[in-house]
Amino acid sequence: MSIAQKIHLSEPQFNRLSKVIYDRSGIHFPEAKKYILESRLSHRLGELEMEDFDQYINYLTMGPYQMDEFQEMFNRITINETSFFRNDAQLGVFERRILPEIMERRTNKRLRIWSAACSSGEEPFTIAMLLHRTLGVRLPDWHIEILGTDISEKALNVAHDGLYSQYAMRQTPQLIKDRYFKDEGRNFRLSDEIRTMVSFERHNLKDRLAAKRHGTWDIIFCRNVLIYFDDPMKEGVLKMFHDQLAEDGTLFIGHSERIKDLNHGFEALPIPEGFCHQKQDYIASQQGAAA
Ligand SMILES: C[S@@+](CC[C@H](N)C(=O)[O-])C[C@H]1O[C@@H](n2cnc3c(N)ncnc32)[C@H](O)[C@@H]1O
Numbered sequence: 001m002s003i004a005q006k007i008h009l010s011e012p013q014f015n016r017l018s019k020v021i022y023d024r025s026g027i028h029f030p031e032a033k034k035y036i037l038e039s040r041l042s043h044r045l046g047e048l049e050m051e052d053f054d055q056y057i058n059y060l061t062m063g064p065y066q067m068d069e070f071q072e073m074f075n076r077i078t079i080n081e082t083s084f085f086r087n088d089a090q091l092g093v094f095e096r097r098i099l100p101e102i103m104e105r106r107t108n109k110r111l112r113i114w115s116a117a118c119s120s121g122e123e124p125f126t127i128a129m130l131l132h133r134t135l136g137v138r139l140p141d142w143h144i145e146i147l148g149t150d151i152s153e154k155a156l157n158v159a160h161d162g163l164y165s166q167y168a169m170r171q172t173p174q175l176i177k178d179r180y181f182k183d184e185g186r187n188f189r190l191s192d193e194i195r196t197m198v199s200f201e202r203h204n205l206k207d208r209l210a211a212k213r214h215g216t217w218d219i220i221f222c223r224n225v226l227i228y229f230d231d232p233m234k235e236g237v238l239k240m241f242h243d244q245l246a247e248d249g250t251l252f253i254g255h256s257e258r259i260k261d262l263n264h265g266f267e268a269l270p271i272p273e274g275f276c277h278q279k280q281d282y283i284a285s286q287q288g289a290a291a
Pocket of ligand 1: 205222224
């Protein structure tokens with residue numbers, strides 16, 4: 001069988017496969033997205049010389065290589081769409097409002113930022129460039145930790161290489177391109193001064209224990225991934241962020257993500273373009289102090 005051939009994913013097979021994916025990652029594939037699994041995984045079945053999806057699901061769930069195969073599958077089925085300087089207005093709120101406020105409170109000059117579900121690194125590297133630009137010569141006075149995590153190893157490998165296409169740069173201001181990238185013709189290479197500010201690790205947002213091991217963060221970015229989850233998974237992830245965020249920390253989510261009606265302990269700040277949230281208890285304590 002040719003590895004390019006599309007293999008039919010029947011409804012019962014889709015139900016089984018989407019449940020396995022959901023249980024492992026929280027990613028919810030509605031029936032309307034069946035074609036994504038069919039088209040992206042048919043090629044994998046071809047590589048494994050498998051005739052149908054029943055065989056693949058058994059291999060995925062029962063075979064000796066199941067952990068490796070889950071990774072392989074997530075490399076193929078996740079949507080890794082991202083870019084540098086994605087949502088400029090929101091980043092402006094981060095740079096000009098949230099960052100100066102928290103830096104003033106951090107007299108120990110330590111700051112920890114987590115970019116959760118960072119895909120190929122454009123988001124945490126953008127955060128690093130903003131910090132580099134904001135702090136300038138004061139940067140060495142600070143101990144700054146920026147961690148980018150994602151479930152897809154393939155996406156993280158791009159981040160490790162630090163080499164980006166024109167497409168990834170489509171929203172990057174020219175001044176930033178000139179300052180932090182080397183134009184290598186087809187691609188742009190990110191400078192070492194920014195690359196070394198960020199570390200990367202594979203992490204599944206379902207894994208609360210691993211998140212706990214990373215300790216407490218001052219700022220968490222988790223943008224454009226909650227849209228792939230259903231409400232119980234969103235609540236679980238938001239509660240995990242609540243546990244891992246400092247009392248006065250801030251959570252940034254994607255502009256199309258609505259979490260208002262869910263149970264998580266966060267409250268949105270009244271900045272329409274910010275899509276940023278702080279803990280309800282912290283906001284209440286601030287309001288109490290101001291009254
Ligand atoms: C559309 S990208 C968003 C990237 C970046 N945050 C942004 O806004 O530009 C969504 C990312 O979420 C990751 N993802 C999906 N489910 C995940 C999970 N359970 N744990 C960790 N990452 C996940 C995907 O691999 C993908 O790279």
